[in-house]
Amino acid sequence: YKMAKAEYNYTVDSARASLVRQEDTIIFGLIERARFPLNSPTYNQSYTSIPQFRGTLLDFLVRHTEAIQAKAGRYINPEENPFFPENLPPSVVPRYPFSQFLHPAAAMININNAIWKLYFDELLPMFVASGDDGNYAQTAATDLSLLQAISRRIHYGKFVGEAKFRESPQGYEPLIRAKIHPNFLYSRKLCTNVAHATVIEDKGALMKLLTYESVEEMVVKRVKKKAMVFGQEVSLDRDVKGITYKVDPSVVSLLYQKWLIPLTKNVEVEYLLNRLD
Numbered sequence: 001y002k003m004a005k006a007e008y009n010y011t012v013d014s015a016r017a018s019l020v021r022q023e024d025t026i027i028f029g030l031i032e033r034a035r036f037p038l039n040s041p042t043y044n045q046s047y048t049s050i051p052q053f054r055g056t057l058l059d060f061l062v063r064h065t066e067a068i069q070a071k072a073g074r075y076i077n078p079e080e081n082p083f084f085p086e087n088l089p090p091s092v093v094p095r096y097p098f099s100q101f102l103h104p105a106a107a108m109i110n111i112n113n114a115i116w117k118l119y120f121d122e123l124l125p126m127f128v129a130s131g132d133d134g135n136y137a138q139t140a141a142t143d144l145s146l147l148q149a150i151s152r153r154i155h156y157g158k159f160v161g162e163a164k165f166r167e168s169p170q171g172y173e174p175l176i177r178a179k180i181h182p183n184f185l186y187s188r189k190l191c192t193n194v195a196h197a198t199v200i201e202d203k204g205a206l207m208k209l210l211t212y213e214s215v216e217e218m219v220v221k222r223v224k225k226k227a228m229v230f231g232q233e234v235s236l237d238r239d240v241k242g243i244t245y246k247v248d249p250s251v252v253s254l255l256y257q258k259w260l261i262p263l264t265k266n267v268e269v270e271y272l273l274n275r276l277d
């Protein structure tokens, strides 16, 4: 059967609305992962001895889950990026014609290696308790869905970047051209120091142009509030004694401020630098 061509186009507003909705998924993902203590055997290769598999229990679960999800068509959607793109099986389902909104160079941008490392080195220790309750498979499953939500959010920078470019090409084009053409860079370098400084600044200028500090401040405040609302104990009793949250709201805002927003912006810059190739 024939599928309709998807005409959906992203705008800066619609992309922002999606980022707002994705906050819910990320915060619930944090709450779900925080149900379990660290459960370090999940990440320790010497714990598992799975026949014909080298790696941790988490690696095992992620590789096999991504393979089945790839077959089911998950990665046909340009909003999705696998953690282990090597050797993924092809989709076995009809290909939905997602709108070709992004420049083809977008497909080359996948920073999941960095996200993976960041998640285990920096993020997990911020919001899970130490300890071991034996729920390693459940732990790995919650890690994967949270990692996928974080990855989708950060790589959404491609869509935000493209929407910004389309809304103001005359603003972005000179900054992109200044950076990506080595010849241009080289000839400018031979000029005065001032010109040189301008070129060196161009990645910074691009970053500056796509930055909206007031939007970032709202994001950071909103995720803290959402963590309070989503993570509170709901009781039918009148007086709940002492409010405890399922995940620390200030950790959620810190996580956004320190990692998720900066990485989203890096993806925007990376995408835009390749936008005119």
Ligand SMILES: O=C(O)C(=O)C[C@]1(C(=O)O)C=C[C@@H](O)C=C1
Residues within 6 Å of the ligand: 016, 019, 160, 210, 211, 212, 213, 215, 216, 219, 260, 261, 262, 264, 265, 268
């Ligand atoms: O809303 C935007 O304009 C975005 O690019 C998204 C985002 C974010 O990561 O939340 C990143 C950069 C902007 O400074 C503001 C917010």
